[in-house]
Amino acid sequence: MAVEARLYNGTRDVLPEELLPRNALLKSLVATFESFGFAPLETPAMEYLDILLGKYGTDGEKLIYKLAYKGGEVLALRYDLTVPLSRMVAMNPELPLPFKRYQVQPVWRADRPQPAQGRFREFIQCDVDTVGTASLAADAENVAVVAAGIRALGLERFEVRINHRRLLRGMVEAAGLARSDEANVLRAVDKLDKIGREGVQKELSELGIAGDAQARLLACMDVSGGPEEMLRRAEEDLGSSEDARIAIRELRELLDFTAALGVDAERLAIDFHLTRGLDYYTGPIYEVRLLELENFGSLGGGGRYDDLMSIYGGTAVPATGVSIGLSRVLSALLKLGRLQPRSTPSQALVFRMADTPMVEVLKLCSELRTAGVPCEPFYEAERLKKQFQLAERKGIPCAVLLGSDEIAQGTATLKHLKSGVQETVARADLARRISELNRA
Amino acid sequence: MAVEARLYNGTRDVLPEELLPRNALLKSLVATFESFGFAPLETPAMEYLDILLGKYGTDGEKLIYKLAYKGGEVLALRYDLTVPLSRMVAMNPELPLPFKRYQVQPVWRADRPQPAQGRFREFIQCDVDTVGTASLAADAENVAVVAAGIRALGLERFEVRINHRRLLRGMVEAAGLARSDEANVLRAVDKLDKIGREGVQKELSELGIAGDAQARLLACMDVSGGPEEMLRRAEEDLGSSEDARIAIRELRELLDFTAALGVDAERLAIDFHLTRGLDYYTGPIYEVRLLELENFGSLGGGGRYDDLMSIYGGTAVPATGVSIGLSRVLSALLKLGRLQPRSTPSQALVFRMADTPMVEVLKLCSELRTAGVPCEPFYEAERLKKQFQLAERKGIPCAVLLGSDEIAQGTATLKHLKSGVQETVARADLARRISELNRA
Numbered sequence: 039m040a041v042e043a044r045l046y047n048g049t050r051d052v053l054p055e056e057l058l059p060r061n062a063l064l065k066s067l068v069a070t071f072e073s074f075g076f077a078p079l080e081t082p083a084m085e086y087l088d089i090l091l092g093k094y095g096t097d098g099e100k101l102i103y104k105l106a107y108k109g110g111e112v113l114a115l116r117y118d119l120t121v122p123l124s125r126m127v128a129m130n131p132e133l134p135l136p137f138k139r140y141q142v143q144p145v146w147r148a149d150r151p152q153p154a155q156g157r158f159r160e161f162i163q164c165d166v167d168t169v170g171t172a173s174l175a176a177d178a179e180n181v182a183v184v185a186a187g188i189r190a191l192g193l194e195r196f197e198v199r200i201n202h203r204r205l206l207r208g209m210v211e212a213a214g215l216a217r218s219d220e221a222n223v224l225r226a227v228d229k230l231d232k233i234g235r236e237g238v239q240k241e242l243s244e245l246g247i248a249g250d251a252q253a254r255l256l257a258c259m260d261v262s263g264g265p266e267e268m269l270r271r272a273e274e275d276l277g278s279s280e281d282a283r284i285a286i287r288e289l290r291e292l293l294d295f296t297a298a299l300g301v302d303a304e305r306l307a308i309d310f311h312l313t314r315g316l317d318y319y320t321g322p323i324y325e326v327r328l329l330e331l332e333n334f335g336s337l338g339g340g341g342r343y344d345d346l347m348s349i350y351g352g353t354a355v356p357a358t359g360v361s362i363g364l365s366r367v368l369s370a371l372l373k374l375g376r377l378q379p380r381s382t383p384s385q386a387l388v389f390r391m392a393d394t395p396m397v398e399v400l401k402l403c404s405e406l407r408t409a410g411v412p413c414e415p416f417y418e419a420e421r422l423k424k425q426f427q428l429a430e431r432k433g434i435p436c437a438v439l440l441g442s443d444e445i446a447q448g449t450a451t452l453k454h455l456k457s458g459v460q461e462t463v464a465r466a467d468l469a470r471r472i473s474e475l476n477r478a
Numbered sequence: 479m480a481v482e483a484r485l486y487n488g489t490r491d492v493l494p495e496e497l498l499p500r501n502a503l504l505k506s507l508v509a510t511f512e513s514f515g516f517a518p519l520e521t522p523a524m525e526y527l528d529i530l531l532g533k534y535g536t537d538g539e540k541l542i543y544k545l546a547y548k549g550g551e552v553l554a555l556r557y558d559l560t561v562p563l564s565r566m567v568a569m570n571p572e573l574p575l576p577f578k579r580y581q582v583q584p585v586w587r588a589d590r591p592q593p594a595q596g597r598f599r600e601f602i603q604c605d606v607d608t609v610g611t612a613s614l615a616a617d618a619e620n621v622a623v624v625a626a627g628i629r630a631l632g633l634e635r636f637e638v639r640i641n642h643r644r645l646l647r648g649m650v651e652a653a654g655l656a657r658s659d660e661a662n663v664l665r666a667v668d669k670l671d672k673i674g675r676e677g678v679q680k681e682l683s684e685l686g687i688a689g690d691a692q693a694r695l696l697a698c699m700d701v702s703g704g705p706e707e708m709l710r711r712a713e714e715d716l717g718s719s720e721d722a723r724i725a726i727r728e729l730r731e732l733l734d735f736t737a738a739l740g741v742d743a744e745r746l747a748i749d750f751h752l753t754r755g756l757d758y759y760t761g762p763i764y765e766v767r768l769l770e771l772e773n774f775g776s777l778g779g780g781g782r783y784d785d786l787m788s789i790y791g792g793t794a795v796p797a798t799g800v801s802i803g804l805s806r807v808l809s810a811l812l813k814l815g816r817l818q819p820r821s822t823p824s825q826a827l828v829f830r831m832a833d834t835p836m837v838e839v840l841k842l843c844s845e846l847r848t849a850g851v852p853c854e855p856f857y858e859a860e861r862l863k864k865q866f867q868l869a870e871r872k873g874i875p876c877a878v879l880l881g882s883d884e885i886a887q888g889t890a891t892l893k894h895l896k897s898g899v900q901e902t903v904a905r906a907d908l909a910r911r912i913s914e915l916n917r918a
Contacts, residue, residue, distance in 0.1 A: 040788075040789060040790070041528055041529055041532035041789055041790055042790075043529065043564075043565045043566075043568035043569045043790040043791065044526065044529070044565075044569070045522065045525075045565075045569065046522065046524050046525070046526060046553055049522035049524055050522065051519065051520070051521050051522070051562075051566045051569075051570075052519070052520040052521075053519065054517035054518055054519065054579070057517070057518040057519065057520060058517065058518065061508075061518060065505075068501075072823035072852050073823075073847045073850075073851075073852045073853075074847065074852070074854065075822060075823060075824035075852055075853055075854030076823070077494035077497070077498065077821065077822045077823055078494055078497040078498065078501060079491065079492070079493065079494065079497065080491070080492040080497060081491050081492075082485065082486065082489035082490065082491070082599075082600050083523065083555075083584065083586070083600060084486050084489055084543070084586070084599075084600070085485075085486070086484065086486060088481055089481055089483065089484075091481075092481035103524070103545055103546075103547075104545065104546040105543055105544065105545055105546060105555075106543075106544040106545060106546045107543075113486055115523075115545075122491075124483075125483045125484075125485075126483075126491045128483035129483045129484065129485065129491075130491075134821075134868060134871035134872050136857060138822070138854060139494070144523065146523070146524070159522075159524075160522050160523060160524070171857040171858060173836070173857035173858060175836050175839075175840060175855060175857050176857055178840065179840075179855075182844075294837055295836065295837060295840055297837075298836075298837035298838070298840035298841045298844065299840050299841075299843070299844045300841075300844040300848070348480075349480060349481055350480070350481055350482075350483040351483065381517065381574075382515060382517045382578075383512035383513075383515060383516070383517055384515035396613070396615050396735065396738075397734055397735060397737075397738035398738070399615075400615060400618065400619075400735055400738035400739050401738045401739075401740075403739070404622075404738065404739045404740040407513045407514065408740070410513075411513075412512050412513045412514070412515055413513075413515055414514065414515030414578060415615060415619075417576060417611040417613035417615050417616055418611060418613060428574060431574035432574050434515075
């Protein structure tokens with residue numbers, strides 16, 4: 039009963055070459071999250087469909103994987119980590135607030151996948167949220183944690199672009215547009231990077247927005263300069279809008295707080311075009327752009343969403359969160375040549391020589407492991423050439439050859455494959471020498 | 479459009495109290511796996527149903543969550559990590575063998591959940607497998623990695639019980655039973671711990687096994703003593719069975735290899751009753767029992783399965799693997815009082831005093847984080863009592879109070895909540911002092 043081995047289109051196996059560096063990145067990200075007091079949370083993959091749709095509405099339904107279940111209610115796979123967080127907070131009224139959590143788990147989207155662009159139907163989402171405080175210090179901590187996290191991952195030249203949903207509202211108002219157009223208008227503006235200015239204007243026209251209103255809106259947004267300069271300009275343009283006044287005050291406070299948290303001012307910029315597609319944002323929003331690679335796009339982003347929790351809880355709970363695009367970061371580091379793909383943690387392959395009993399090979403493996411050198415034995419009795427080939431193919435940097443002479447003399451022959459260095463080393467020094475060669 | 483927040487029966491949120499210690503355990507497990515040269519692998523949650531059923535057959539179908547999909551083929555959630563591994567190896571013929579991998583991912587079972595016993599419909603599986611070698615050294619490495627892993631997790635008194643599928647076959651043969659009864663008979667014997675000797679005899683009778691055959695079978699199994707003594711006894715009882723002779727030779731070799739790998743002989747025992755329910759094992763099998771707690775059951779186990787891969791690949795690929803029950807280990811450590819549940823990584827809560835600007839609070843947080851002390855600020859302007867309550871409820875061990883006097887003097891007031899110790903500390907010494915108090 040042979041079954042053809044195959045994978046569902048848009049899903050993939052993640053092999054050691056990718057996971058070894060990815061897990062190292064995650065370890066350092068998690069340490070950064072925890073240094074800010076964020077605690078880990080995991081939620082189930084399966085949620086009731088109506089809970090997922092509570093946020094995304096029936097529009098979202100086609101993007102959600104439903105389960106075939108012979109029961110009353112329909113289950114589905116989570117689509118993001120924000121809905122499960124909201125549901126969890128609503129279900130745990132005794133949870134001490136503010137609740138600061140990070141969550142690193144897969145999500146599933148029944149999207150058209152684009153494997154060449156790294157877009158899959160299952161991917162790891164990496165979120166940090168603070169639930170239960172309206173303080174802008176929490177937003178500032180999100181900006182600081184994402185900046186610290188991305189630096190910890192080895193990226194130096196990036197920029198956190200900041201805007202405020204209520205400032206955008208003020209601009210929509212100042213352009214003379216109806217509140218009911220706001221969501222659609224911002225969704226069009228959000229595509230500026232992708233479809234360009236003309237593309238946005240075309241979309242706005244299709245929404246029935248008149249040319250002069252479009253011009254007024256884009257004039258409010260087309261402001262550049264240092265943060266204070268831009269905020270003063272917004273005060274002049276939008277001072278009559280209460281939303282805008284509140285937004286400007288909050289952005290100033292946010293900048294003070296991020297400075298207090300040690301975020302380099304050069305890593306921050308205000309960007310009045312930034313809208314962050316999702317409708318649920320209510321306050322400051324931000325997005326991280328990589329400057330080291332051109333047109334690389336976003337490494338992550340987030341914002342404040344004070345109303346979302348009320349869908350599940352009845353009462354509104356203020357919240358603010360940020361998501362780091364782990365696979366984007368990984369792909370940036372790869373493009374920049376800052377990741378060494380390895381397909382195994384083994385630093386040495388202990389060969390099996392014809393005259394050496396397997397127990398001797400295993401004893402040496404055990405010695406090396408105890409001394410902190412990950413290693414593996416060659417299992418079969420094979421020609422040396424085959425054993426060297428395996429080391430090459432697996433990317434194991436060192437070969438350790440142990441013949442009967444070496445056993446008698448308490449030594450081993452160590453060969454560093456890349457440099458070709460070969461030497462006889464006393465067993466007591468072997469682990470240290472392997473580490474040295476592999477560091478070089 | 480309020481939606482009632484609720485969870486699917488048999489699933490759960492895993493909160494920081496459990497995840498903080500669990501992730502620390504995982505980190506140490508993963509380091510042990512990697513020291514043996516095992517590399518990480520992740521596979522998608524969704525697999526084609528026929529691939530999952532290739533192993534479990536239609537019996538398994540009711541335990542598998544199927545997805546509602548409007549396409550030709552039916553998708554389902556993985557039920558274990560062995561089938562995805564087999565599928566992945568079959569799809570990647572260029573993979574250098576042996577492939578040593580560990581995999582820590584959730585699996586889903588449409589079982590009747592028993593939350594009180596810690597059995598959920600979604601749980602993390604933690605597997606280590608070596609694919610592509612028939613060498614018993616790989617089996618020995620599995621025994622060694624599981625023993626080293628469990629010791630690294632802080633459990634000392636445990637026993638790896640070892641048996642061999644072909645020895646069991648020899649016993650079935652020696653009892654005069656038909657080969658076609660083997661699977662059912664072993665499934666009945668497997669329940670010995672749960673239903674006792676009489677229960678097993680009852681099940682065997684229901685299978686139509688005569689009383690004298692039952693007695694012969696159980697007589698072969700009811701042997702105790704040191705490994706060599708037991709193997710000699712099996713040679714006497716079963717020497718005429720080729721399967722038994724091979725099994726005995728392999729078990730001797732396995733014991734030699736585990737000794738070479740530094741596994742304490744006291745941690746190993748042969749157990750002729752051990753059958754490991756699953757039909758797909760073909761060679762050595764083993765199971766880890768905790769001795770520190772009575773009737774605690776298994777912490778994990780595994781064995782060799784040389785035929786499984788052929789379902790997907792056409793050609794058989796020898797394989798051997800072991801699974802560690804992470805949640806079992808966690809629950810054992812909790813029962814033994816060796817885990818400190820913490821609900822936050824924060825070691826200090828920096829209070830917000832009435833006369834202190836938030837920027838000062840955030841600056842101090844930033845200083846502490848840079849000095850390696852995870853911490854968080856109190857976000858709101860609240861009475862001190864409320865701030866102390868939050869520290870208590872979150873289990874944050876230290877409170878740092880920063881008033882205008884302290885700011886002027888470059889100090890802070892540090893209070894260790896459990897001991898009640900309160901002192902004025904220079905800011906430069908604060909991180910060190912917090913670490914000291916929290917270690918004490």
